[in-house]
Amino acid sequence: MSQLTSIPSLSLQTGNEVRYYLTTLTKPLGSLGKLEEYAVSLAEMTNETFPTVTPPGVIVFAADHGITAEGVSAYPQEVTAQMVTNFLNGGAAINVFSKQIGALFQIVDIGVASDIEREGLVKKKIRFGTANTLVEDAMTRSEVEEALLIGFTQAEEIIKKGAKCLLLGEMGIGNTTTSSAILAVLSGKDVKELVGQGTGISEERVVHKQKIIEKVIRKRNPDPNDPIDILSKLGGLEIAGMAGAMLSAAHHRIPILVDGFISSTAALIAKAISSKVSDYMFLSHRSVEPGHDTVIQLLEKQPILDLELRLGEGSGSAIAFPILQSATLMLKEMATFTSAGVSTKDQTN
Template sequence: MNELVKQYVERIQPLDEAASQEAAAHIANLTVPPGSLGKLESLAIQLAGITGETKPLFERKEVIIMAADHGVCEEGVSAFPQEVTPQMILNFLAGGAAVNVLSRLAGADIVCVDIGVKSDLAHPQLVSRKVQYGTANMAKGPAMTREEAEQSILIGIAVVEEAVAQGVRIFVTGEMGIGNTTASSAVMCALTGTPVKEAAGRGTGLTDERLLHKIGVIEKALAVNAPDAADPIDVLAKVGGLEIGGLAGVILGAAAHRCPVVIDGFISSAAALLARAICPLAAEYMIASHASHEQGHRLLLQELGLAPMLDLDMRIGEGTGGVLGLTLVDAACRIVREMATFESAGISGGEAVTSE
């Protein structure tokens, strides 16, 4: 493992158990029946453990959209042409995409990173960290070199470093890259042994015939490259994508800084799987926003041990589900910070548990 990546992995610590217990005790005294807050309660307790604060507050939130292209698109695995990748990036930067609308609602900033788009892009708000002009065709050989895979992870970490220095304390994973459900399915299969037909979905809207073709391409890529399931960097290099590596770095960087990271859909979850394989403790800092309509995502969440907060049949990507998840993070924080306790409200409760 790259020495810099290793240093970040070593910084990731278990959740703060004392803070989690204090949050749980405080919630037990709120003016609601025990356990009635459901997932909001468990979320509030997790947030306390992540941050080390009983009543955390996230004033600055950031969606990090990693964008890259995939050489495997040569095989006809997507319903959309590759030029859509740079076109959508410009849409993000202009504020016109779904993730922009929902981010404005959630009060989150968006940072768009060109980590491997096949074309040259110029925009004052674009963060240019291009490793190469898209990956190679993984159906014919490795998607990238090991060094490029490690570089993509380090870029994700560096983007988080810059955001934390500016006061950001919670992150959402977003992505853009035509063909990235193919790479994500391959990563999932390589790391978990899931049959390709169970992992691969329709992406941007493939027909039955083209879905079967996509499955065959992924099976070929896995056979040609023989990625080592015990070596997540090898899996990323052989059948992954630059934006997937970048998002794995975002997750590792966030965990190293004790910041929660809200995971979006299928591609983001594949990156989360890689991050967990690199550092199992990183999973404790992940919050699953929603269950994507993309086939394989529920299996992937189960593999990660994450329970999604929402189930809206969405399959947009971009970070849209993650941004919607931010509203529930805010709700959990506000409940803990603003709701009265039985004592403060003068209400008779059951067996009161003091949080002092």
């Protein structure tokens, strides 16, 4: 597990060089706002004065959650496998947006509750979904560690193929329930403050979902200071996979564009494993899931977008990606005052 925590420090010197270079571009100081901040952050992450984020790499981890047996989702468990097939057919939102941004793309079965025999699927199934956490622990510690390492390795593979920015998505019916439970443990907040409608359940079902999560936390009693214990007792496999992939990206100085509530919860797990990993993260958007504001506070990041999204799959990250790309192109392609022969601001007044 030692490789999971081997993350370099940000290159503050490179960031300062880019911060100065931004003052030489043909625009008023600070006039491109957040884009300038993103450019500096990308330089610090990559240790490159002219960083690049293309092509992006998208990895979607798919797994099932035994807690769906308690009626916490608007959809039955078999939808996870059906949606994986949809991903492989190119019909999901993340397929459309990945194509739009020219992304390398992987869909990984890390724990779907049924066998899927389709070309293009990366088969890394650890088990057929997690256990029902109202009855027993989601999985063993060794299964959590295996899932983290699978995520780490899959990220390494897509980075070796050329990915310069990592976008992570998930598919797993019931995973807002699992993420809400994880967040309640990590934040110490009341479950009622964190739980939303997920895939679109009624208000009555939301109350039911809250009560189930409260019971799960009481029965499983995970250690809030042990991220492996939290995952083993609450789940889920795709959350562990995403956390491992984030740790891998940071290890390789690759920027991470974090998606919504589920992916952000995985980011919290990754940060609990190695605090430096969050230095390499951007938050793509603010989810309408009520718990996401708490995640944002814990990650100490400001979202790039606020489009009232709650789909998952990595869709928000893919939509936000062109903004990071704009930040890199600003550095690479804008003229300086000197090269363009443009006078700088009059300093005599």
